[in-house]
Amino acid sequence: MKMQNELFFNDATALAELIRNGDVSPVEVVNAHLDRIEQTNPQINAIVTLAGDALKAAKLAEQAVRAGQPLGPLHGVPFTVKDSIDTAGVMTQRGSPIFKHRLPAQDATSVARLKQAGAILLAKTNLPEFSYWIESDNLLSGRTNNPWDLSRTPGGSSGGESAAIAAGMSPLGLGTDLAISVRGPASQTGITSIKATHGSIPMTGIWPRAPRRFWHVGPMARSVRDIALAFSLLTGPDGQDAFSSLAGQKGPGRTGQNDRPLRIGWMTGPGFGPVDADVAAVVKAAASALEQTGVQVEPVSIPALERDFALEVFNRLHVMEMKPAFAAAVAGRDQSEIYKMARTMLSLPDTPLHDYIEAEQAAERIRDGYADYFSRYDALITQVLPIPAHKHDIGQLVIEGQTVDATWLQGATVPLNVTGLPGIALPFGRSREGLPINIQITGRWHDEATIFDVATRLEMLSPVKGLHPGLPG
Template identity: 60%
Template sequence: MNTELLYSDATALAKLIRTGEVTSVEIVQAHLDRIAAVNPAINAIVSLNENALAEARAADEALAAGAAVGPLHGVPFTVKDSIDTAGVLTQRGSPIFRGRTPEQDATSVARMKAAGGILLAKTNLPEFSYSTESDNLLTGRTNNPWNLDRTSGGSSGGESAAIAAGMSPIGLGTDLAISVRGPASHTGISALKPTHGRIPMTGVWPRVPRRDWHVGPMAHTVRDLALAYDILSGPDGRDGFSVTTASHDTGVPDTSTRPLRVGWYTDSGLGPVDPDVAATVRDAAEALRQQGVEVEEVTIPALFENNPLALFNLQHVMELKPAMAGVTTGHEDEMFAISKSMLATPDTSMADYIEAEQGFEKIRDGYAEFFATFDALLLPVLPIPAHEHGRTQFVIDGRTVDATHIQTFTVQFNITGMPALSMRFGTSHDGLPIGVQIAGNRYAESTVLRVAQLLEGTRSVKDLHPEL
């Protein structure tokens, strides 16, 4: 097994193909062989593109003929199974959609293909993308390649596990509250949730509540996230939230006139954090300081009075329930437990719904005040490393919390629409990856990516990939 090839990032693979050192067919075949070898234990891949090798041969022939090629020419990629792929199963993690094969690609998939990427496979998810663990009645449960008894997260847990295990170099996930960043942290890869609307949601289900859903790239490296962001961002004329061009970016401050300024916290009123996670964030802050970044521990006062997860839970269920009820009526015996429990949740009162929206506004104001002084924020992705499957509560630093607490550090950037990135920076005492999260002001993806690149260049993690 050529592990160097399997764990090369998409940028490196594209260069190898362009220079003729490796063919697209060889790369696609290596990843198919890897899927055959390790996916039975992990269950990240749920369907294959049967034409992937033929498309790789066509890519090699085009290159040999001197055709102009895109930045991902001949490179395989994978896609979460809630994102439409023309001619390839998109079953949304539910028996209700068994056998569903779209006729059109989602905008994000079409853009990856237009850049030369080759769709390799679809990846597992919770039913309807609605859980922090990737498990469902149709395609089963995904396991974490670092420890099969632990979760790979949700809802893009199949995508995170596939990349971490060397079955894919790069892929697409979606994020409502945690769903690309949390799984990335669980499995030790990187993921970007851009500013809301940067990447069109066309061809993704569900889109309710639309103000909170995002498409985001997942990959081995930060440079791959930057490459994918460039490929994926920009309006498509069909998603009403996607209206700002990628060129509209607040940019990275001129460090010839002042240093980058990064605030960091491990709490700020959001609840308990595992000591290993807190130590990793502090280590990341110190690593930035040693590179000349101006680093300061901070709090966001608005978070102490307006818990983003509590407010989110009040509001999003009220909007999502009608969409789910519309597709599940008459199919109740085919629904997974988490979907049933969501539909059984009492309706939110109008007063509480409005209170939640006003709370969101106060959080946005709080971050506006923060970003008037700082360029980026460093904080945990998750309060704990990857946990055992099926947990309903956790004891964290001596405090018992509901399992939904796993989303507490990520959901705030969905409701504010700000970009946030997850990348590995540490390791737990029992050998599991620990990520840190970097967030920026709206339309400041370049700043977020720059801070992440600084950290990536300093991390001293021994084992970047699981042994399988």
């Protein structure tokens, strides 16, 4: 029987195996994580609501093991969920006083699928108001801190989820991603996540859904095998989200040439904006490490990203499509209930029609640019973020002497939302200050298998594999 303090940094796959083999009980596992939450959450503020029946569910899971009943792949394993994702009977407040005490009647499809696999909902995690910002802060539940350095952000919009997993409060979670939000927070806290091909995982039961063509829901964890397992459980149409109707399609793989080595390109720009030297060095180190596994690796560029800056394209498109959802949510509400993110969104000018049409055409050019790239390569290695986790509440970034707006943090992540391509965030280094640095592995549409392969290779070679933040001081 393992001591509780040996459990909370196990990954979900290991916990499921321990439970299946009778080495630990689901009750021990859930209690270990509840104790960890009690110990660390007051300083980190990642958990905003506990699921009141987690221990009851753990006791039922324990009985199933003892009775020799069939067990799901995540039987008895706790998981957490970003507070924009509906959870039946557990508050989903969307980071806003407007939705305070909101109690959904049904689980989101993604939550239901993890439960069907035997996982136990443990808690809800913090986020920015309406899931809309690069830092997790709101009027309802306050600001989340990074477990590596409490003075820094764990990112947004799935920052509560990333901080909880990094700190050992949860082995597995669900976040959402509009432009950065499962990959950026993963990078800022040194965990792993995937934004799958758009539509692979239904968005049913998640708000806001507009602009749904850019929104994704994705698993976050501490190992590649965990996100691969979760992806296999989450993917597929649910009959409600039309975008998920294409889910489950197999990508072209290596275009029928599976007898040849993988061909991987790597780049840190141009086309993403400036990048910190430490981050660029980690991307280059990951590319060099891949060569040790028999992979053909070389520096590349994607000219379409240089012609059309994906972040500008995204901004011209999503503002027009997202503002009505925000306006409807705040209609008739007192201004004291509305935080700065919703106010900022509602204050932005509408995109003129001709600019909107040009942005649509630019998005097509970016998609075509990636399609051309993937006609020659199997995956792409880039940075996730241009810098490690930054200090709280900043409006500008200074990167290698260049001052840019804080939204430029999304320079290398948002192209995957504009195009719908899949991408994995994986820790592979540390900054000079000891902060996590992740790489991003991008693949063809519906070819998650290849980027899981690449991520698994790199995880084995990662110089920071198995490192976790210490207890916050």
